[in-house]
Amino acid sequence: MTDRLERLINLVIALRETRRPMTAAEIRQRVAGYGQSDQEAFRRMFERDKADLRDLGVPVDTATLEPYDDRPGYRIDPRRYNLPDVSLAPDELAALALAVQATGLHDEGEAALLKLEVASGEPTGGRRSADPGLGVSLEAPHRETLVAAQVSRTVVTFAYRPPGRSAEQRVVDPHAMVHRRGRWYLVGHDHARDGRRAYRLDRIEGAVKTTGGSGAFPEPDAEVSVDDVVPAPAAGGP
The missing domain is CATH 2.30.30 (SH3 type barrels.)
Structure with missing residues (x-):
């Protein structure tokens, strides 16, 4: 399972970063996890991986390489794959700040919250350690x-x-x-x-x-x- 997951991640990275569509032969040669010597085994594996990624919503596109090269090529358009920018209102950021405090995930939560604050242009700053105005106190025994x-x-x-x-x-x-x-x-x-x-x-x-x-x-x-x-x-x- 781990090998397959790593192979799928490697495939996504390769198809997202390529400037032109990659052929199946290039994928077999360059993407870690596709080192099978048997061409038919590679074809079945690649077709299964491609279908699984599409089922997950990853936009694996098929395109023609050149006007005189009819071999299919594959790539992932970053504009369709990347998540849109996240912008949260002040009360939404305050609720997230409260959740970070309530769960005790201080280091990881604070880092993620800071990124969201910067992206939204609404830093909570010192309010993170205080009641963010939602009427919820974090002071409770145990x-x-x-x-x-x-x-x-x-x-x-x-x-x-x-x-x-x-x-x-x-x-x-x-x-x-x-x-x-x-x-x-x-x-x-x-x-x-x-x-x-x-x-x-x-x-x-x-x-x-x-x-x-x-x-x-x-x-x-x-x-x-x-x-x-x-x-x-x-x-x-x-």
Whole structure:
């Protein structure tokens, strides 16, 4: 699989960078991964790769080389292949800045955000470390620990105090962190109850601990929403 992926990437690079269409013979000779000595094996592989790239939306064009050369040539027009410039409004950049902080992907996220800011001409600057005006606070107990467990798909355990009851130990597969009405919730699969539940972070008592290794449970197969497991609070309620 890795060899095939590398071959497809090499083919895309070669066809995108060439100034004139490349013949099949040139592709076989110059593109890494097409070193087959058997011409028929190369032809089948190239036809399959070409079809797969087109199915993925890569515009592999077929063109005539010269007026007196009827051999087909292949190339990728950069104007059709390259993504258009991204321009985001200030509120969209603010939402992305919040997402970078919420996920904890500081180094990678900050670098990507800076590129988008420069392209959009709307730098958030010092606002990255503050509430970007969306009414969402990142200050919540255990948030970073639970986000890390969600990303790595690691089971967590903690003591949880439901309203009007004493704290109970929970073992949970963390599926998502959800913000609703000014509060953060963990939504996940509760092992003891064998179902999806939501836990308000400020009702978790003591430390959140991880158990077992990463990849302990599959990613949820549907969009996670706190509304699925928590009824809407009454007006003025928590």
